[in-house]
Structures are given as C-alpha cells and as structure tokens.
C-alpha cells in the first residue's frame with residue numbers, strides 16, 4: 185500500500201508548461217547553470233560547501249520569476265538563498281538577474297519542491313521558508329494539488345532549524361482558510377499571530393507580479409507566519 189507521501193508525489197502542485205521563454209532567459213539557463221544551478225539528485229546537499237560558507241539558509245518555494253529571492257538576497261548578503269521553481273522561463277529570469285546584480289548568495293533548483301525537500305535538503309538546515317502566492321488550485325476537484333497540505337508539512341518541518349520561521353502569503357480566500365486549517369492544526373507549529381489569525385504583511389516582503397495582478401483584480405492578501413513549537 186502507498187504511504188501518504190508516496191501518494192502525494194504522484195499528484196503534482198503544478199502543470200509543466202514551458203510558456204514563452206526569451207532568448208536571454210534561455211541563454212542564462214545554459215551559461216549560468218554551472219555557477220548557480222543545482223541539479224536534482226537523490227543525495228543530501230552539502231549546503232555550506234555549495235554556497236562556500238556556513239550561514240543561515242532561506243528557502244523560497246515556487247519562486248516564480250525570482251523577484252522576492254533577488255530583492256532579499258541583495259538586501260541580506262549575510263544569508264544564503266535557495267530558490268526552487270519548476271517553470272524554466274522563471275528560472276532563466278532569476279539566473280540572468282543573479283549575474284546582472286552580481287549576487288553570490290543564491291542557488292537555484294529546477295525541480296518539484298516535494299522531492300527536493302525529501303531527498304536533497306538535510307534535516308534541521310533551514311532558517312526561514314517562504315511560500316508566497318502558491319498556486320491556489322481554486323476548483324474543488326483540484327484542491328488535492330495544493331502544495332500546502334499535512335503531507336507537505338510532514339516533509340518540510342523536519343528540515344526546519346529550531347528557531348525557524350515559515351512565511352506564507354496568498355490572495356485567494358479559500359486557500360487562506362485552507363492554509364490556516366492545515367498549519368494551525370499541526371501541533372509542531374505555532375501561528376505567531378495567534379491561532380486563527382493572519383499576520384501583518386512582513387515589511388520586507390516585496391510585491392511580485394503575481395501579487396500585483398491579484399491586487400488589480402481587487403483580491404485581498406493574507407499573510408501567515410509560523411514558528412516551530
């Protein structure tokens with residue numbers, strides 16, 4: 185019989201669409217990958233070795249075009265940033281801008297976060313995790329594709345350090361309720377705004393294109409911040 189996590193692995197939280205990739209993004213995927221990309225493998229990463237130093241690791245899950253990773257890595261050279269995304273144009277954009285901005289504290293993995301966490305990210309290695317505007321999968325029959333789920337937390341939580349923070353934001357009300365239900369019910373996490381509450385928007389969270397689109401559509405935005413109990 186399949187375990188929950190094995191079952192979860194066959195239901196993806198994304199659909200692989202290549203979409204339009206610009207020549208510059210394609211070129212960055214080729215020319216910058218060896219320097220800033222990490223290939224998926226079923227082996228634990230030596231994060232200090234990969235980054236060339238042992239400092240706090242911030243994980244950006246589903247980084248999209250990488251705008252948040254870029255802004256924070258530039259503002260916080262004291263941290264290392266690991267960005268995970270499966271959309272190749274977004275990865276190409278991020279790689280290009282890492283080089284344009286002369287950043288050295290970002291590495292990128294182009295693979296399903298579920299498998300990246302399970303196989304590559306060592307236990308107790310993450311200081312901060314950001315999940316900003318995960319795909320909401322609004323149709324009821326697609327709710328099983330939502331990234332944030334009890335089985336996802338089972339994989340994520342052991343990878344957090346003792347004082348780690350988990351930041352989540354969404355502009356989809358039904359997903360906001362789902363996030364609260366899943367994370368508030370997990371006895372390993374504390375909602376820092378109090379059970380059932382949203383957090384104030386972190387001042388450092390940049391407004392990405394996804395958020396701007398939501399705001400144009402008059403969506404509200406819900407932020408959550410969790411710590412390990």
Ligand SMILES: C[S@@+](CC[C@H](N)C(=O)[O-])C[C@H]1O[C@@H](n2cnc3c(N)ncnc32)[C@H](O)[C@@H]1O
Nearest residue numbers: 197198246247248269270296297316317392394
């Ligand atoms: C709506 S976008 C948000 C992008 C970005 N976080 C932002 O705030 O602008 C969600 C992103 O998550 C990525 N994604 C969804 N499931 C994923 C998974 N299992 N592993 C890696 N990336 C994933 C999608 O490809 C998409 O780019």
